[in-house]
Amino acid sequence: MIIHENHALQGLTTFGTPATARRVVELRGGSPDAPSRLDSEVDELLASGLLGEPYLVLGGGSNMLFTKDFDGTVIYLAEDAVSVGSGQGCHYLTAGARLEMDRAVGLCVDRGYGGGVENLSAIPGTVGGAVVQNAGAYGVETGDFVDRVWAVDLRERRRVEFGRDDCRFAYRSSLFKDDPARYLILRVRFRFGADFAPNLKYKALADELQRRGIGHPTQQQMRQVVAELRWAKLPRPEEHGSAGSFFKNPVVDDDLYARLVKAHPDMPAYPGNKLSAGWLIDRAGWKGRTLGRAGVWPRQALVLYNTGGATGEEVLALAHAIQQDVRQQFGVDLQPETIII
Template identity: 45%
Template sequence: MTSPAPDLSVEHGVNLCGANTFGLPSTAATLVRIRSPQDVRRVVDHPVYGVARKLILGGGSNLLLTRNLDEVVLSIEIDGIRVVEDGPDATLIEAGAGVVWHDLVRWTLDHGHAGLENLALIPGTVGAAPVQNIGAYGLEVGERIATVHGVDLITGRAVEITRDQCRFGYRDSIFKRELAGKTVITHVRFRLPKPWQPVLGYQDLERRCQETGIAQPDARTIFDWVCDIRRAKLPDPAQIGNAGSFFKNPVVTAEQCRDITGRDPHLVFYPLDDGHCKLAAGWLIDACGWKGKSLGRAGVHPRQALVLVNLGGATGGEVLTLARAIQESVYGRFGIRLEPEPVVV
């Protein structure tokens, strides 16, 4: 019998099929809805939940559920967006961790604050954004984060983590390493610099500039372009279950890149400032013949090989089996190990 949890919203035997964008079957034995930092502290102080294993659940867009969950699932539902400071050099905006990421991007533009438009339509929530250091079309969210606020799951104390302390990397942060499962992110503050400068160094955006004749698009135009491009390339999780890009684009040395292009001259890659090269994982998967293929009820999207999809009724195990088959195939041909983006539970 579970101890009572006054002031906490607790549910048992919760079906999580609708709480993960893959639409995978899983049941949470205990789910606590977190709607404020105080709720996290109540969990920490609880005689049962405080010592139990916990799993933090945001929008479920970066999660591969392969089993039912015995952990106490903390569903992060903290809302609210506000301008903290609007100064001459930057605007500081705070958003609750449960805010839908795309809603925040749209809100900033609707209120005249540009700077996040390249990250439009990325699935997930604000609290998950710094964990994954989400990025798209030439911008990573770490470039716009000022501080991340949360609660320590051991002590219940409030924590404030600066951008430098987050140690952002490509799809990486301290929240995926030292602080993984130890800190619940409750709010994120974003610094949007002034004067605003468009980020247009991505091929698809450069092509739009050429096609439209708009050399200096405003933020709203970039937002609209990014939405159009993403909708054309990536399937809507509301239509077919998926978690967006399933694999990270591997980063290799220039020598490794030359070796691969010597054998496969059509390899798609992007030189990085530090001399390394980022390979297009989607191209590697497509080159191995996986686009549009399936194993059981899990498949590779026919328009974008980087996206694995639930064809209907798939289990997490089926998606994982497909992912491992793709990894083996790419390693066998290119000697490159693909790393999944979603957290496998």
């Protein structure tokens, strides 16, 4: 375990807003080529007294916005060891929480593991963060594949294990997100039951394959098209800071849903009274606009981004202005998907 005092967080999040943590504790764990020291490092952390003060866990920082300095401990886990195996008709991939989620997806695609995992290609961040956020895209979510999660309950100071059903996965949510800073996920096992069959439930993906004249896509082709589609409309983290979609698609009550559908026949509306946050923000006039050094991505209104040198407060001010306008114009409350510190 390495302790960095007064450590800058700017380079540890994709938004890249300036902030400092009183300390960052790095658990080095193990890598694909090195044995893991994680068990002894976890014991060291639990015995250290650091958990008596404010703390939080940071994965790849691709869904976190720091709006001010963090007067506590940021726990940063480096374990990215990975192994694969098969048994009883299933394939398994077990990964340290630090492994890049896209690397895990790539390893599954190389091996032909099924269930639509290729639709999760090119989502930034780590395996641990993807489980917490139940990260998803193109009709597939991380939780669809989770079989087992090994974690530490930092409140009760003990090791815990979860099966898939214990994780309470829901739209961009999980047990781990509902109870923030309680669990440190160490390792995740994913299970893949079926062989590859393209998951084309998401219309934009099916349309793009058709446009390219790909009738029977291979899994590698699916992965490539998904990645290309994503980067055509999203800011690349190395060019513009963001956290992807800043808001969740809202779910509204029956009455409001019926009124909005009637008033806006062109509005995308989904089963379960779900609306498109991107459409609402666009219609409220925010697409492509900036406030200070924070902006709304011109090709996807759901994405707030750092136009260069923005502080977390500037991004938050933009988010509040959008929430206010959407509430005023449509009566809908937008909730952030991004975790705001």
